[in-house]
Amino acid sequence: MSSHHIVRDDQEPALIIANGAACSQELMDQLLEWSPYIVVLDEAIKRVLALNIKVDVLIGDFDRNFDPAPYLAMQYPLEVIHDPNQENTDLEKALNFLLKRGIKAANVIWATGKRADHTFTNITTLVKYRDTMKIVILDDYSKIFRLPATYKKWYTKDTILSLIPVGTARGITTTNLNYPLQKEDLVLGVRTGSSNSVAADGLVTITYESGDLLLMECTD
Template structure:
């Protein structure tokens, strides 16, 4: 699988391939077409290189590097050793891109398999939401932080879950099948899971405090 057909450094989103459940080759190929920089996190490298993907950056604490043969370790990409255990590999990857001046990143293989990794990766979308634009994708969902004022066109019946990380307050919506009218949502108490676009048209969401994720589900 090749990539980098169109290279516009730091104008198109970088791509991070994490170490969770692999997505379809179709989704991965679509993202590679528009990704001038491909970063692979630590142990995922052994699954990525056989796909023929041109990797630009390999980042992690490299605890699993002993599982790779010398030919892989000598592969001509940038190797970024980040041994600090205070941050997850995904956090360190996002921090690297922020430091390099990237405005946006798409993330795949960030869900599935270990649930603690999935939850930590979703937390990363909150942690860095004011520093870089982030979208996490798998074969079932597109997930991204919701700004305080949001508007987007959807086809009728598109499944949309509005999920708080912590608590989000004074939320109101327009265009959902089950509207949210100045309510608060709080993880562990109330969410707006499995909502949907009421008609073909724009969905609008506003809220005052806290943090919300949008999950567009297939």
């Protein structure tokens, strides 16, 4: 059974496994290597246990007559959290659970693909937790997270970086991108910064004055 390291004081992000399209085994192994806590959403448990992964928590509303009992017999210990609140998505239930446990960082996989409505909702959920958690959504082609007001990171030339506002993000300024912005606004559905790219090996800086701006580091 694939296990994961126990990291003191939850210094490493928890790993949330949603119920969208699966990622590669390589990406999953990389995240499992450093994840002290594994949370699985609802019916994804079937696919996760088939991969022989050690799980800490199963959480969801358990609708559609889903019965978690058989999985308690398959893996021990396994904490089962039934949260019937229909005002929150299963991903939000998992994030709220982690916050209650004092865990303020999470990587999320299997959150994209399959149903488009789930993908869109999962990605925009990053905004809801802007002030409480550091959340990264990953799949085999993208790494997605909300940008702080000032962001700096070294990238290689031609790395694809998409700047996606949730609502309106104002006063955006960038350096070392092929399509630079100078105190400009991006508006979801009107103007976004999709498929920009790094101009040269080196530091990329992105700043903005207000709103919510997501960065998607993309590979083809």
